Amino acid sequence: MDTKRLIIVAVGGQGNLLASKVLGEAALFSDIPVRMSEIHGMAQRGGVVESAILFGDAKSTIISDGEADILVSFEPSEALRALNKCNVNSVVITNLYPLPPFTAVIGKGVYPDPNIVQDLIRAKTAKLIAFDAVALAKEAGNVLAVNMVLLGALIQTGVLPIPAENVKKAITTKTGKFFAESNLKAFELGFSAAAKEK
Amino acid sequence: MHKLLADQPGQKMLLLGNESIARGAIEAGVAFASTYPGTPSSELSLNFFQMSKESDLYFEYSTNEKVSLEAAAAAANCGIRSMCVMKHVGMNVAADTLMTLAYIGVKGGLVILTADDPFMFSSQNEQDNRYYGKLSGLPVLEPSSVEEAREMVAYAFDLSEKLQEPVIFRTTTRLNHSTAAVEFGKIRTPITKGDFKKDPFNYVTVPAVSRKLHAKLLKNLGKAEEISNTSEYNIVKGEGPWGIICNGVSYxxxxxxxxxxxxxxxVRVLRIGISHPMPGDLIKDFLKGCDKVLIVEEGEPFMEETVKAFAQEAKLTLTIAGKGExxxxxxxxxxxxxxRECMAxxxxxxxxxxxxxxxxxxPELPQxxxxxxxxxxxxxxxxxxxxxAEGMDAIFPNDIGCYTLGFLPPLSMGDFLICMGSSTGTSCGFSKVTDKKIISFIGDSTFFHSGISGLINAVFNNHNFTLVILDNRTTAMTGHQPNPGVDMKELNLEGYGQISIEKVVKALGVSHVSVIKPYLVKKSINTIKEAINFKGVSVIISKEKCSLYAKSLKQLTEKVFYVSDKCKxxxxxxxxxxxxxxxxxxxxxxxNPSICVGCAVCAQICPEHAILPLKKNSQ
Known part of the structure; x- marks a missing residue:
C-alpha cells in the first residue's frame, strides 16, 4: 500500500506522544502497517517534541525534509518551524493558541504574528486547517485534551487510511475511563472544526 | 502484570525499540541485568527495573558502567544469562573491564548493549562503538528494526554461550526510540541461581594466564567468522549488477x-547483522557478482574499510565507495x-x-x-x-546532567565539560596552572559515578577549588533513576542501602564541607562565600529535591506565587x-500559576518584594 507520512510537532508537555500512541494503536486495529519514531529526551525541559509516523509499507521510521503528507502542529510558531518537512502538496493542521518560547519572553527573538504564520503556510502548502484547539479542549471539559482535538481534525482530512471509529476505540483503550469521555468529545469537536474549513 | 511479561506467544503489541529488546531478553531467559542509565538506552533499563519487582529477574542500577559490567560478568561466569545495558560513552567507562573480560570469557550468555547516538541527540559525542568489537575481539550484533531487535537478543545469548564469550549488541537512537508492532515469542524459564567453579588458571589474569587466553580469544574470533559467514543475520537479497552493503537502520x-x-x-543487497567479525567469504562472493558496490553505514567507514580489504584479498578491482565527497x-x-539520493x-x-x-x-523564529x-x-x-562569586575572576567546570543547561545565559554557569565526572578532574588542572578561582558543579548521581575519584585526587594532591555537589536526590536527566544517595523507602522499595554524600566527602578528608538549602537564597550566598574563600579543597552540598521528582512523589507544596502591584x-x-x-x-x-512550583526564589530577590504567595480565592 501507498505510504502516508505524518509529522507531529509540539512543545514538551502538550501530549503529542500520547497522540502518537493512540494513532499507532488505531492503525493496529485497522491492520495498517505503522512505524514511528520520536525525539523525546528533553521533553520535560520545555523543548520541541517531534514524532514521525509512517503508515503503509515503508521500512523507515523517519521522514526526510519535504516528504510529509500531513503536518500536525500543537503550536502555531512550531508549525512554521517544521514547514521544511512539507512540500507543495502537504496538508497542515495547526492549533492557533500560542505558547511563546522563553527566549521570546526575555527579548531574544520575536514571536511571529499569527496571521503572518497562517498566510505563509497557506502560500506554501496545499491546505491549512487552523483553529484554537485549546478553546475546543476546554469546551470538551479537559484543557489537556488539545492532542485529541487535533487528532479529530487529522482524521477528518481523510489523508490517513484510518477510520474515525478505530481512533475512538484507541482513545478509549489508551486514555483510561476517567478521561475517555472528555477525550472523545474533544476528538469530535476537532473533527467538526476541520470539516468547517474550506 | 507488566506488559512485557505476558506469556502469550503470537500476541502483537506496539513497542518502543527499547521495550522490544527488553522483551527479547525476557524471552531468552535473562536472569541478571545491570545498567548505568543513559539516553538512548534508559527505557530498556526502566522496563527491567519494573519487571524485576514482579518476576525472578534480578536488576540493579549500578554506580557506573564499569561496576555494572563487572557485576554482570561475574553472574555470567556462574552460568547465569546476564545483560549489561549502557549508552555508547558508557562503554568507555566499562572498557577496562571489557578488554580483559574478552580474554576470560563467560559460561552463561552475556549480552552487552551499547546504544550509540548518531547526531548526538542527547550525548557529548557520536563515537561508533562497532570499533569496540574490533578492539576487544568480541562479536557485534546490529538489528535493523524494532521487530528484529527482539529475536536478535535471543540469538545474541545463544551466540555468547556457543562462543563462551560476551556479545556486544549495538543499537542507535533511531532504533531505541522507534516504535513498531512486535509479535511476542515464547518465554524461556530463566535459571536464577548459579555456581562458580574455581579455575584460577583460566580466571586470574596474570601474564602467564593471559598469554594463553589471548590465543584462545583469537581462535574464537575465527570460529565467530565462520558463524558470521553463514548467519541468517547476514543476508543477501535481490539480484542485479549493483551491490549495496548496509547495516542497522540504514538497511x-x-x-x-x-x-x-x-x-x-x-540491485543486490547484503545486510550485515553481525558487523564483527565481518563475514569474509560471504562478502567476497557478494563482490564477485557485482559491477560496483555502495556501502551505506552511519558513523565511521567501519564496514567500508573491511570490505575494501576483502576485495584486495580476493584480487577484485571493482569500485567500492561509501564515505567521501x-x-x-x-x-x-x-x-x-x-x-535515496546517494544511491541514485x-x-x-x-x-x-x-x-x-x-x-x-x-521570518527567523525565536529558539x-x-x-x-x-x-x-x-x-x-x-x-x-x-x-x-561576584567580582571574582572564576572558571566554572560543569558536568553531565540537567545542570549542564546552566551554561546558558543568564546563569552562564558552565565553562568546561568533557564527560561524566570530568568536573572534579579538570578542576585539579585548572587550579594548578591558573590564578583564577575554580568553582565546579556536579550532580549527585554523577558524583557517585566517577566524580568521587577526582575529588580524592584533589585532596591527596592538595588542589585548590570549590566543588558544588548539586544533590537533587535522584538521577533526573535520564528520568529519575535511583542512585546510591537516594532514599529508596520513599519509592516504597525495601532492601537498599543509602549513602550520605556529606559523610563520604568528610571521610575523604575534605576539610571545608558545608550543606546549603538553595531555596534559602541569602543564607546560601553567605555559606558559599565562606566556602569559596577557603584555600584548599572545599565542598558545598546543595540539597534540594528535583521539583519534577518531588511532584511525582506528591511532595510539592501547592503554594504558587504572583507578581503584585508593588512591581516596578x-x-x-x-x-x-x-x-x-x-x-x-x-x-x-x-x-503562570500552572507552571510555578512555589520555590519562592524570585520572591527573595525582587528588589521591591513585589512577588507574593497567591492565596487561594484571591486574584
Missing amino acids: NYVIDGINDLDIEDK GLFSRLFEFNPALV KYFAVPYKPAALPDLSDI RPPNLCAGCSHRATFYAVKKA NHRTCINELACPAFFIENDRVKI
Whole structure:
C-alpha cells in the first residue's frame, strides 16, 4: 500500500506522544502497517517534541525534509518551524493558541504574528486547517485534551487510511475511563472544526 | 502484570525499540541485568527495573558502567544469562573491564548493549562503538528494526554461550526510540541461581594466564567468522549488477530507496547483522557478482574499510565507495531521502526529489531550547553561586546532567565539560596552572559515578577549588533513576542501602564541607562565600529535591506565587533567574500559576518584594 507520512510537532508537555500512541494503536486495529519514531529526551525541559509516523509499507521510521503528507502542529510558531518537512502538496493542521518560547519572553527573538504564520503556510502548502484547539479542549471539559482535538481534525482530512471509529476505540483503550469521555468529545469537536474549513 | 511479561506467544503489541529488546531478553531467559542509565538506552533499563519487582529477574542500577559490567560478568561466569545495558560513552567507562573480560570469557550468555547516538541527540559525542568489537575481539550484533531487535537478543545469548564469550549488541537512537508492532515469542524459564567453579588458571589474569587466553580469544574470533559467514543475520537479497552493503537502520532507508527508485531488478543487497567479525567469504562472493558496490553505514567507514580489504584479498578491482565527497558523511544520522539520493547518484539512476517549498521568506523564529524547569533547585544554586562569586575572576567546570543547561545565559554557569565526572578532574588542572578561582558543579548521581575519584585526587594532591555537589536526590536527566544517595523507602522499595554524600566527602578528608538549602537564597550566598574563600579543597552540598521528582512523589507544596502591584518592572526576576514560569503581558511580568512550583526564589530577590504567595480565592 501507498505510504502516508505524518509529522507531529509540539512543545514538551502538550501530549503529542500520547497522540502518537493512540494513532499507532488505531492503525493496529485497522491492520495498517505503522512505524514511528520520536525525539523525546528533553521533553520535560520545555523543548520541541517531534514524532514521525509512517503508515503503509515503508521500512523507515523517519521522514526526510519535504516528504510529509500531513503536518500536525500543537503550536502555531512550531508549525512554521517544521514547514521544511512539507512540500507543495502537504496538508497542515495547526492549533492557533500560542505558547511563546522563553527566549521570546526575555527579548531574544520575536514571536511571529499569527496571521503572518497562517498566510505563509497557506502560500506554501496545499491546505491549512487552523483553529484554537485549546478553546475546543476546554469546551470538551479537559484543557489537556488539545492532542485529541487535533487528532479529530487529522482524521477528518481523510489523508490517513484510518477510520474515525478505530481512533475512538484507541482513545478509549489508551486514555483510561476517567478521561475517555472528555477525550472523545474533544476528538469530535476537532473533527467538526476541520470539516468547517474550506 | 507488566506488559512485557505476558506469556502469550503470537500476541502483537506496539513497542518502543527499547521495550522490544527488553522483551527479547525476557524471552531468552535473562536472569541478571545491570545498567548505568543513559539516553538512548534508559527505557530498556526502566522496563527491567519494573519487571524485576514482579518476576525472578534480578536488576540493579549500578554506580557506573564499569561496576555494572563487572557485576554482570561475574553472574555470567556462574552460568547465569546476564545483560549489561549502557549508552555508547558508557562503554568507555566499562572498557577496562571489557578488554580483559574478552580474554576470560563467560559460561552463561552475556549480552552487552551499547546504544550509540548518531547526531548526538542527547550525548557529548557520536563515537561508533562497532570499533569496540574490533578492539576487544568480541562479536557485534546490529538489528535493523524494532521487530528484529527482539529475536536478535535471543540469538545474541545463544551466540555468547556457543562462543563462551560476551556479545556486544549495538543499537542507535533511531532504533531505541522507534516504535513498531512486535509479535511476542515464547518465554524461556530463566535459571536464577548459579555456581562458580574455581579455575584460577583460566580466571586470574596474570601474564602467564593471559598469554594463553589471548590465543584462545583469537581462535574464537575465527570460529565467530565462520558463524558470521553463514548467519541468517547476514543476508543477501535481490539480484542485479549493483551491490549495496548496509547495516542497522540504514538497511530500511536502502530498501525504501530501491522501491522509490524502481531499481528492484538491478540491485543486490547484503545486510550485515553481525558487523564483527565481518563475514569474509560471504562478502567476497557478494563482490564477485557485482559491477560496483555502495556501502551505506552511519558513523565511521567501519564496514567500508573491511570490505575494501576483502576485495584486495580476493584480487577484485571493482569500485567500492561509501564515505567521501558527494556520497556519505561520517557526521550525524542518515535519512531516507539522503540515502535515496546517494544511491541514485552512485548508480546513475534518474531521480527528481520532491518539490520543496521556498522557505526563504520565513521570518527567523525565536529558539525553543530546553531549559531548567520552573522551581529547579539547580537554578537557585547557580544564582546563589553567581552572587557569592561576584567580582571574582572564576572558571566554572560543569558536568553531565540537567545542570549542564546552566551554561546558558543568564546563569552562564558552565565553562568546561568533557564527560561524566570530568568536573572534579579538570578542576585539579585548572587550579594548578591558573590564578583564577575554580568553582565546579556536579550532580549527585554523577558524583557517585566517577566524580568521587577526582575529588580524592584533589585532596591527596592538595588542589585548590570549590566543588558544588548539586544533590537533587535522584538521577533526573535520564528520568529519575535511583542512585546510591537516594532514599529508596520513599519509592516504597525495601532492601537498599543509602549513602550520605556529606559523610563520604568528610571521610575523604575534605576539610571545608558545608550543606546549603538553595531555596534559602541569602543564607546560601553567605555559606558559599565562606566556602569559596577557603584555600584548599572545599565542598558545598546543595540539597534540594528535583521539583519534577518531588511532584511525582506528591511532595510539592501547592503554594504558587504572583507578581503584585508593588512591581516596578525592574525585571531582576526574569533577567537573572529566567524561570520558565514568568511571562510578559502588556509589558508587565506575570507568573503562570500552572507552571510555578512555589520555590519562592524570585520572591527573595525582587528588589521591591513585589512577588507574593497567591492565596487561594484571591486574584
